[in-house]
Amino acid sequence: AQKITQTQPGMFVQEKEAVTLDCTYDTSDPSYGLFWYKQPSSGEMIFLIYQGSYDQQNATEGRYSLNFQKARKSANLVISASQLGDSAMYFCAMENAGNMLTFGGGTRLMVKP
Amino acid sequence: DTGVSQDPRHKITKRGQNVTFRCDPISEHNRLYWYRQTLGQGPEFLTYFQNEAQLEKSRLLSDRFSAERPKGSFSTLEIQRTEQGDSAMYLCASSFDERTPGEARKTQYFGPGTRLLVL
Numbered sequence: 640a641q642k643i644t645q646t647q648p649g650m651f652v653q654e655k656e657a658v659t660l661d662c663t664y665d666t667s668d669p670s671y672g673l674f675w676y677k678q679p680s681s682g683e684m685i686f687l688i689y690q691g692s693y694d695q696q697n698a699t700e701g702r703y704s705l706n707f708q709k710a711r712k713s714a715n716l717v718i719s720a721s722q723l724g725d726s727a728m729y730f731c732a733m734e735n736a737g738n739m740l741t742f743g744g745g746t747r748l749m750v751k752p
Numbered sequence: 753d754t755g756v757s758q759d760p761r762h763k764i765t766k767r768g769q770n771v772t773f774r775c776d777p778i779s780e781h782n783r784l785y786w787y788r789q790t791l792g793q794g795p796e797f798l799t800y801f802q803n804e805a806q807l808e809k810s811r812l813l814s815d816r817f818s819a820e821r822p823k824g825s826f827s828t829l830e831i832q833r834t835e836q837g838d839s840a841m842y843l844c845a846s847s848f849d850e851r852t853p854g855e856a857r858k859t860q861y862f863g864p865g866t867r868l869l870v871l
Binding site: 676738742 | 811
């Protein structure tokens, strides 16, 4: 069975600083994908970044980067230069060959001006 | 290109009534997924379709839940005899089955969700 753990229920970060959101996962599948989604108060899940289990390099998308440590089964999201609009819930998720996404419990990020 | 759309955005119903939600995926996407999200939790997978075929439905919460995608385009999720515990956000997502060498990548793009409140 797949499991995603996000140990930080809430995080504060000062505007313009970087923040790391933690995610650890557990799976026995050799092939899987890891995703991060942002969910503002409006409710829509917004795709941010993807990391494949066979990817050699850490994924980056603009201000988002994924610190993928396969041996430790962690896939932390790093947001650089935080903006007020980054305040939201952030979910880590994993997809395996079964095609369903398994989500963690989320981290609420609050950016302080 | 329009994203995934869901209708209605909000639904209030009385216990025991049936409700139906609609999802229109991104037009070229062949896969469609339904999730449920309760307050303070991450989304929970319910079922998914590839074209019109429902490939996984064992995660539907009870036999009161059913989903269809009759022509491989839009999908409906029906809950019969609603209960207060069905109150949640129902999310739809779609993806295109894009194969890359060595690993499949199928990013799921979500709609805005339907918030259901059962009184």
